[in-house]
Amino acid sequence: MATNLALDQELLDRAFRVSGEPTKKAAVTRALQEFIARREQKRVAELFGKLEWDSGYDYKAERGRKL
Template structure:
């Protein structure tokens, strides 16, 4: 999707330098990807301690299909 936005030029320059990416488009796409991933992790952290797991659950057996 084509979008025109005004972005802090100093921030873009720093992001290009830190990331090693070559274009503003690459930096913006990476930033959006990382933002989404971090928000998903945050949402998972909100349910921490709210789920009770079966003490007898054996994930190794599940992997073996037993």
């Protein structure tokens, strides 16, 4: 999808340096991928301490179980 964006040139130059990407499209795509990944990781991290854990669950026994 073609989109015109007014990007801060200093930020774009820094993105090129740290990412090693050769084009604007590649640098912006990488930035968006990493932004999304970080936000998804943050949501998972927020679940720590909120889920109930079954202390009697034996994950090793489940590995050998045949379906």
